[in-house]
Amino acid sequence: MRFKFQIIFIAIFVMVLGRPALSQMDNTGPLTLDQCVKIAMEKNAQVLIAKRRVGIAQTSVMTARSAILPRVNSTFSSGQFRSGPRTIKTDVPVGVDPVTGAVRYEQREIVQGGVTRDSHSMRFTLNQTIFDFGQSYNNIRSARASKDAAEYTFEDTRQNIILQVYQRYYQLLKDLRLLEVYQEAVRSSEEQLKRTQSMYEIGSVAQADVYRAQTTLGQDRINLIQQENAVKNSRAALNVVLGRNADAPLDIVDIEEVKSPREYKMEEVIKVALQNNPQIHRFKAEMMAASYGAKAAKARYLPAINGSVSYARDNTDINKVYTGYDKNYNITFGINLSLNLFNGFSDAAAVERESLNYRIAQENLREQERLLRQNVQTALLSLQAWKQISKINQVNLKSAQEELRLAQERYRVGAGTLLELITAQVNLTRAKATLVQAKYDTKVAEAVLQAAMGMLK
Template sequence: MDAPCRASRTCLKFPPVNSADLIANQGHLSIMRIVVICSILASLTHAAIADDTPLTLGQCIEIALAQNTDVRLADEGLTRSHADAKSAYARRLPSISAGLLSYSRSRTGPSVRIQDNPAGIDPVTGERIFVEEETRIPAVDRDNYSLSANLNHTIFDAGEGRHSHNAARASVDGASFNFEARRAQVVFSVKQAYFSLLKASELTQVQQESLELSQRRLEEAKARLEVGAGTRVDMLRLQVAAENTRADLINLQQQERLAIAQLNYLMGRDVLVPLTVVPLSEGELRVAPPPALGPLVEQVQARNPDLQRLQASVRAAQSSVKSSQSAYAPRVSGNLSYSRSNEVFDRVYGNLSQEYRLNAGLSLSYNVFDGGIRSAGVRRSKSSLNTARLTLEARERDIALNVETTWLELDRLRRILDLAEGTVELATEDLHLAEERYRVGKGTVLEALDAQVGFTEARSSMVRARYDLAVADADLQRLQGEAGAE
């Protein structure tokens, strides 16, 4: 122990401070701060996602159209078709290229040449005397500057460029109709899921009310049994009925959760996010009677975007056939070029009236033999045209069948809904009478149970018919290509 500390036992000795440990502790605190901040942000994000604000049908459709993958893919396809049409049109225009500056430097190395050089005149003959000598030529460096401009254009191609452009424009129309068809399909799917969710919610409510009624009757039966006014058989029957109703309620609650997940999926949201929707009034669910079947089929075939897409495909295939047939015709092309070149830079970019070359040309070409490439291209394009026509014919029959099926379904559901509304009134009155008879002791528990089951089934049938009718009407709107949020 140190000398100052010997006199007092209260002397404390602190360990030396390690700077590395201090830095590590500060780093640990920084990490803890980051973790806390991330936790807070995650909580806020979860709270935002779990926003339980009820959504209307129009809002659900708007979200789905903005987030749905099929619609976004169709939009990208439309953008690509516009680019292809622009490229096809650009190929019909002249092409102009310019070389604004071209520079090259060449060097010819030194060389030795053996040649006959004059050495004098022969005094006898008077002719020149040549002597073979070596001539040394020094290295030569040369610079070259040039500029050029070229214009090329196909004057005649038997309409190949025009037909290719027409095919690309028809493809743009097809992509546009495909985009509208995808939108109409998404709108229908959202409406179907929205109506299914409302139907499951109302059916759950009907079953919940039936369960509450069964539980009240069960309590009354237990009270009667205790005072000797009831039987154990009645209590057991009511208990079995209550348990069966509870099982039906569990199934309906499961359907409601699945309907929420389906609607979230169509809107591009997490399927586990809570969702509530705004109920629709009877006026909003009211469906107008459809027109006669014959005019309706003609109207749908004239407006259906899927049929219009296939019709555009036929037009594109027709233009492709004409484009492939034009390959048998000769080609006429012309070109015009202007160039300047000199070893001195100022002479190239100085006086433009000198040191230039202007060329103009016209060429006629014909492919005499190509090994059958042109004939194969024509056969391929004709086969594509026949395929497009057959696909269109088959789709027209499918659309006509779908329209008739939907029209008949609308008529059936409309009549069932009218019957269901009347049945609910009768079942309500029957339930009240059965309850009153059972209360005063003139009716049996079986009569009360039968009346309750009939009342629940009548209400459930009316709910199903109402929303199934709305789904069928939405399907008819899809066939007509209507993609608006109503």
């Protein structure tokens, strides 16, 4: 029976320890685009920093609200005063004048004994701003607008990081497919070199054709090496935007056959972009924050009315401080009006600073609107161009394949030259590469356009 319980315990222990391992194994498979976006939203440093800045802005709102809430302070203290024995000179009575009857004094040294006196106190104070001509409320409104700006900045950061994930994801896929194109080109060049070498050995072609085939193979191998490095760089770039180490293992899922993007109208896209773009809303919020900040700064020139209540207890006996609350206490009520007459032009500087902040945000808004229109136009033109290139290249690819087939046949029967054959091979490789680029760059262009419209998820 004891052995049976040991077996059960070991089985449970293995299952508990093995569950994280199995979970890790599940996460090591190829990642989809949506999974990459989710990982980036959880681990990318820029997203996390922007999110924490929203939290900081929220604390600023709490700080601004504190100005309209009562402020309660408490003080508890206990102490003791001690004075040691001392010798002093003073006038002391020494007798009575027999004639006048007045008391006679003489200056003599006397010794005073030590004194010990306890002191205990308890005090509660409440202060409340009654009226400050809107300074506190405008500071609250300014802080809220700044928080809104931080939230729009966070959303803009999210959009930018999502766009980077899209771009680097498609770039890695493009480089992987181009790697296959160049690998196929190397294999084709190797086979052609073997055929040319065989034909040279039987005297069908000149040795120059062998050298030319070797040169072509060498160039294709160079292209392949460069493309292998491009794949490594693209994988590292995607890892970094996902918040992972650049050299972390990463495999991704290829997208299905690309469907033709829907048609976009320029004015419609610009309208949606101006409505949704987080940067536009951010600068509008910054303008509001500066506007309320200027109102709050101007209110400093006006008086402020504050009220206060104080309850205090003081006694040499600590029991009389903390018991018997119906006596041994003082209550003070007060109201005061304060007006700053001069503080070294600090108020004027605050008003000017907020006014400048408003104009800066206003210029940023105008510049962002211009840049947004330009970015939308560029992205839309790029998307339209790649759609056309993709259609054209479908025809080019078929033509290049047929050209290569005819060149191979002509060269085999001695009617064509190796140069014609190599040219046909290069044209086919270029057509395949262009088709790969068109496939993924079309998706990138569409992602850029959606990001400008604030619709990238």
